[in-house]
Amino acid sequence: MYRYDEFDAAMVRDRVAQFAYQVERRLKGELTEDEFKPLRLKNGLYLQLHSYMLRIAVPYGTLSTRQMRQFAYIARKYDRGYGHFTTRQNMQFHWPKLVDVPAILSDLADVEMHCIQTSGNCVRNVTADQFAGAVAGEIEDPRILSEIVRQWSTFHPEFNYLPRKFKIAVSGTKEDRAAVKFHDIGIEIIKNAAGETGYRVFVGGGMGRTPYVALLIGQFVAKEDILAYLEAVLRVYNEYGRRDNIHKARVKILAHQLGADEFRRQVEVEFAEIKKGGTLQLPAEEMARIAAYFAPPEFEVLSDASPEFDAALKDKDFANWAKTNLTAHKIPGYAIATISLKMIGATPGDISADQLDAVAQLMDNFGYDEIRVTHEQNLVLPHVRKKDLPRLFARLKELNLSTANAGLITDIICCPGLDYCDLANARSIPIAQKIQERFSDLERQHNLGELKIKMSGCINACGHHHAGHIGILGVDKKGVEFYQIQLGGSGAEDASVGEIMGPGFGKDEIVDAIERVVDAYLNLRQSDERLLDTYRRVGMAPFKNLVYREQLHAAY
Amino acid sequence: MAKVVPQILTANRLRDGEVVYWRDGNWVEAYGEAQIFPDDASADAALAAAQDFVKRNIVVATYLFDVRADGSPVKEREIIRAAGPSVRPDTGKQARHV
C-alpha cells in the first residue's frame, strides 16, 4: 500500500498544527462558531446529537495493521471503546472532545493518517473497489489513480470552497463495487479499441433528496490527462454550480440541468485550456512510482485446490461462510475474505477496540498486513491463502466476526440515524437490527439470494437507500418516526434509483412490511432471479398490491 | 388563544460537545435537572440570557424545545439526545445519570 514520503508526512504534520491553531482561536473566541464550523468540517469534525464526531479518512478503504491498531488505541484513549466504519470507507469516532482533537490528529499522523477533507464543501475521500488488486478481470488497480487523485485534491487551493461537497470513486473492473454512478465523479478504468488503458468519466450521480444516476461525460480520457480533465469538471462546477440553494448545489443538479452534451462541451473547452498550460500532465514516472506501492505482495505458487479448505467445508458453518463471504482471487490458492460487520442485532459498521486489535492480528497472521473497508460497511482481507481459511474462520468465530451474510438480506447498509446524527429524522440502527433478527435464519437468507437493504435516517441518504434493492428512508411525521420503502435501486454496474412504494410505515410496522415485500418477491420470482430482477420484470404494482392488501387484511 | 406548551433550553458545551440544559442562569448536564419554562415569555428570556454564554464561547447551538406537562420531550430526537443512543445504553447520559 501507499507509504508517505517526507513531503506527504510534512503535509499532514502541518495540517495538525494548522488545525490545532484553529481550535485554539475558536476556544479564545477569535473565530465565531459560524466561521469555525466550515473549518472544523474540512477536518471531519462535526457537532452531532450528543457530542462531537470525528471522521478519519481511509483513502480508498485500504488500511495497514499499524493503522488498525491505532484506531483501537484512539477508541480507548479518547472515545468510548468503539468506532464506526462508514459508506465512504472511512472511520468515525462518535465521542471525541474538541480539546482532544489536536492530540488525536497527531496520533493519526504517527501512522500516516489524517482527517483532511472528510467533510465540508471540498473533494472528499476518494473511494474504490474493496477488491482492488485481488480480484480477477481488473484492468488496473483503481487505488493507483485514487492515490493520485487524493494528492491532487488535497488542499487544492481552487476547490476548497465549492458550492457543495464533491465525491469521487474509482473502479477497475466491469463489475462495479464502488457505486461509481452515484458519485459526483465516477471513474471506470477501461481499455479502448487500440488496447490502451484510460478512463471513462461519469459526472453528476448522487443520492440525497434528488437522486441521479451519473451522466457519461468523458468517453475515454487518456491516463496522462486525467487530472486536467478532473480539474476541468471541478472548474465548471465551481464557477456555475448553484450557490443560492443548498439543496440544488451539487454538481448533479448542474450537470442534469445542462444535459450531458452541454456539460461535456463546457468541460471540453476548459480541458483544452488546461491542457495548453501543460502543468497538469501526469508524468509516467510519477504514475509508476505510485503504482509500485500497490504492487501485489509476493504470492506463493500454490495449487488452487486446498485439502485443508475442502476438509473444512464439511463444517456447515464454515461452508455457509465460504458461500457468501469468500470471493475468487486472481491468484490460484488464494481467496478474498469478507469480514461481515453485520452481526445479527449489532450496529452495522460498528467495531470495538478489542475487535480492531484482534483483526489487526489476523491481518498480521493471514493477510499480508492489509485490510479494506467496504462502502457496504464490512471489512475485507484481500489476500488469504485458501489453506489458512479454516483457521481464519475459527478465529473470527471466537471474535463474533464470522457472520455469514455478505450480500444477503441481513447485510444491511445503515447510517447512524437519529441515535447519533443531528440531521436525522428517524432512527435507522434499531430498525436494521429488527430486520436482521426477523431474517436471522440462514437458510431463509440463502433462499432469498442477493438482496441489498439500504437504510437512511433522513433524506440526505448516507445509508444509500436510493440504491437499495429495498431502500428504507426514515422520516419525521409530527415528531414520530416513520419509514418509507423504495424498491428497485442498485448501486452496482446496473445502477438505478429506487422507486417509492407508497405510504410509509410506523416503527412497529416497518419490519412486517419488509417481510411482506420479501414474501411478495417469493410469490413473483421466476427461477433464480433476484428481488431486483423480479422488480424490474414485473414493476411496482404487484409488489404494492401484495404489501398493502395484506396490511388492509391485517387491519380487519 | 395559542396553546401554551412548556419548553426546555438546551445547548452543547464548546470544549467537549456535552449536551447541557439551562437551569437558573447556568447549565447542567442532567436532563432531570433542567428548568422547565411554562410559557414563551420565560423561555425566550432564558434563551436571550443564554446568548451571553455563546458570546463567551462556553456553549454553542442554543435552542428551545417543547416538553409535556411531566417534563418529558415531545419529539423522539430530544428523548434520544437526553439519554444517549438507544442502541448503546452504555454510552451517553443514560450511562451516567441513572
Place this chain on the structure above:
Amino acid sequence: MPLIKDGKFAPDRFIFVPEGHAIPEDTGVMVTLERFQSERENLFAHHSPVAVRLASNENPEVLKDDLPRIAAIALEFPIFRDGRAFSWARMLRTRLGYKGEIRGVGHFLYDQIAFMARVGFDAFDVRQDFTIEDFDRAMREMHYVYQPSADGKKTILELRATR
C-alpha cells in the same frame, strides 16, 4: 480597510466608486463591472489608474480585451463560503495572463489567505485588527503543495523529481 499588497501594508491607489456616485477626478478609481462597461472610454481617457471590482458571479473573461489597461481587479467574497473567486483569479492569471493586481475584497478568512495567494491574489483587503504577523503565519502554515497553481510554487511532484 487596511490593504496588504505583496506581503506588506500598502496605501490604496484606488477610490472605490459605489453605483450611482460621481467618479472623482485626479485619482485612481475602482468601479463596478456595470460602470466599467458603460463608461469604459471615459474612464481610460480621464482616470488613471483604473481598477474593476467584480461580484462573485461575474466572470472576468468579459474584461479580456481590456486587461492590459486595467491596473487592478478586485474579486469579491460576499461570504467566505462562496469560492468562485478562487477560479476567477486562477483563470485571470493562468489563462488570460493578467499581470496586474488581483485583490481579495469582502468576507474572507485568515484561513483562506494561503489558498488565495496560490490562485493568484496578491492584494488583500483585511480586517482592521489583522496584522502582518497574521499574514506571514497564514502564508507559512503549509510548507508543501501537491498541485500546480498560479503562484508557480514548486509542487511535491517536481520536488520528488529533483531529489
